[in-house]
Amino acid sequence: MKKTPEWLTSRPIAHRGLHDGNDKIPENSLSAFAKAVKEKYPIELDVQIIRDGTIIVFHDSDLKRICGIHKKTKTLTKETLKDHSLFNTNQTIPTLQDVFDLVKGQVPILIELKTNLLAKHLEKNVLKLLKNYEGAIALQSFNRSSVRWLSKQATMYCVGQLSEPSLVIKPLNHLFNYLQLNTRMRPDFIAYDIDDLPNKKVTHFKNIGTPILLWTVRNQVQMDNYHTIFDNIIFEGFTPSVLNDNLE
Numbered sequence: 257m258k259k260t261p262e263w264l265t266s267r268p269i270a271h272r273g274l275h276d277g278n279d280k281i282p283e284n285s286l287s288a289f290a291k292a293v294k295e296k297y298p299i300e301l302d303v304q305i306i307r308d309g310t311i312i313v314f315h316d317s318d319l320k321r322i323c324g325i326h327k328k329t330k331t332l333t334k335e336t337l338k339d340h341s342l343f344n345t346n347q348t349i350p351t352l353q354d355v356f357d358l359v360k361g362q363v364p365i366l367i368e369l370k371t372n373l374l375a376k377h378l379e380k381n382v383l384k385l386l387k388n389y390e391g392a393i394a395l396q397s398f399n400r401s402s403v404r405w406l407s408k409q410a411t412m413y414c415v416g417q418l419s420e421p422s423l424v425i426k427p428l429n430h431l432f433n434y435l436q437l438n439t440r441m442r443p444d445f446i447a448y449d450i451d452d453l454p455n456k457k458v459t460h461f462k463n464i465g466t467p468i469l470l471w472t473v474r475n476q477v478q479m480d481n482y483h484t485i486f487d488n489i490i491f492e493g494f495t496p497s498v499l500n501d502n503l504e
Contacts (some may be wrong), residue, residue, distance in 0.1 A: 257443075257444050257466070258411075258414050258444050258463075260294060260414060260445065260467050261364070261392060261414060263298055263364045263366070263392055264298075264366075264394055264414060264445065264466055264467065264469075264487075264488060265487040265488045266488070267297065267298060267488075267491045267498060268295075268297065268298075268473075268488065268490075268491050268496040269297065269298040269299070269300045269366055269488065269489070269491070270288075270292040270299055270490075270491065270492070271283075271293065271299065271300050271427075271471065271472050271490045271491055271492040272284045272288060272297065272300060272301060272302065272315065272492065273285065273287075273289040273292045273299055274288055274289025274291040274292040274297060275288040275291075275492065276402055277493075279343075280345060281345075281347075282322070282343045282345055282347050283315065283322075283342075283492075284301055284302060284313045284314055284315060284342075284350070285342050285345070285347040285350065286350050286385070287296070287347055287359055288360055289301070289347075289350075289355055289359060290358060292363060293358070293359055293362045293363050296363060297363060297364050298361040298363050298364040298365070298392075299355075299363060299364070299366065300365075300366040300471075300490050301306075301313050301316060301355065301366070301367060302315040302367065302368045302370050303316075303352050303367055303368065303369055303370065303378070303382060304329055304370050304371075304378065305371075305377055305378040305381060306329065306330055306331070306332040306333060306334075306440065307330060307331055307332060307333050308333045308334055308339075309377070309381060310334040310351055311349055311351060311352040311353070311378070311381050311382055311385060312329075312332070312334070312337065312349055312350070312352070313349070313350045313351065313352055313354075313355055314329055314349050316329060316393065317329050317330070317370075317468065319340060321331065322342055323340040323341060323342065323349075324341075324342060324344070324396040324486065325340070327362070330374065334351065335339035337349040337350075337351070338339050342459060343380045344425050346446040352367075352382065352385055352460075353385060353476075356391075359391060360390075360391065361389075361390050361391030361392070362391075363392075363465060364391065364392035364393065364394070364422065365391065365392070365393055365394075365491070365499050366393075366394045366396060367382065367394070367395050367396070368392065368396050368397060368418065369382060369396070369397040369399070369402055369406075370398075371395075371397065371399055371402055372399060373399075374401055376402070376405055378402075379402055379406055379409070383409065383410055385408075386415070393413050394412070394413055394414045394416065394444075394445075395410060395413050395415045396414070396415065396416035396417070396418050396445075396447055397418060398417075398418045398419070398420075400417065403415055403416070403417050403443055405422070407443070407444070414444035414445060415443060416443050416444055416445040416446060416469070417443035417445075417446050417447070417470075418447045418448075419446060419447070419448050419449065420448070420449035420451075420452060421449065421452045421487065434502055436437065442466070443466070443469075444466075445466060445468070445469060445487075446458065446461055446466055446467070446468055446469070447468075447469040447470070447471055447490065447493075448468060448469070448470055448471070449471060450470040450471065450472070450473055450478055450482065452478060453470070453482055453485065454482075454485070458485065459485065462485060462487075465489040467485050467488070468485060468487050468488065469486065469488050469490055470482060470485070470486045470488075470489050470490070471489070471490040472490055472491065472492055473490065473491040473492075473494045473496070474491070474492060474494065475493070475494050476492070476494060476496070476497060477496075479496060
């Protein structure tokens with residue numbers, strides 16, 4: 257395990273930026289990231305690789321929910337990104353480079369790499385972009401293969417394992433997405449689904465010193481209920497209050 261950067265456990269992290277649902281400031285938009293910068297919150301965002309190798313900031317594998325059109329995200333190209341409005345606003349799908357150009361190291365960024373593949377095209381392209389970025393970064397993924405690879409190749413960054421309940425039957429293409437927590441796995445941190453708490457294995461990792469981030473925290477009650485479990489939260493939809501000495 258690498259030494260945890262102070263920011264990863266010191267201030268709540270804005271889930272997909274500081275957005276307001278789907279009204280004026282959409283999730284994973286430049287406006288949501290600009291608001292997070294203004295209010296000095298670290299940013300969590302999702303990245304995918306599209307047809308021409310561009311890294312975009314977008315959560316879903318299909319454009320329907322966010323852009324209102326049935327189209328696979330991976331079929332996009334950089335030239336077509338501006339054709340798709342986010343929730344009928346003036347915001348469109350940003351590239352990761354667009355976000356870097358906006359943030360410029362003003363707040364830390366927690367990057368979730370969304371991939372189910374063994375090939376490391378997304379991971380390699382993200383690391384290429386990071387070579388020219390000066391700012392605090394951490395990386396995370398549901399894909400255990402991705403976490404292992406990044407832990408070896410991106411030694412300058414903390415790499416976390418995202419996890420949610422693993423007992424639910426998932427489609428085959430999600431085989432690598434769900435963490436079976438065990439003592440052989442020692443990611444730099446674990447980001448765990450708050451809706452699956454309490455969980456004895458998460459408590460075990462907490463007890464042996466692995467930082468625990470909870471996602472997605474949507475109200476103060478959830479924070480209060482689990483304040484002894486987490487080191488930090490990834491939040492949306494409310495303004496977190498100070499809970500303990502780690503959250504200032």
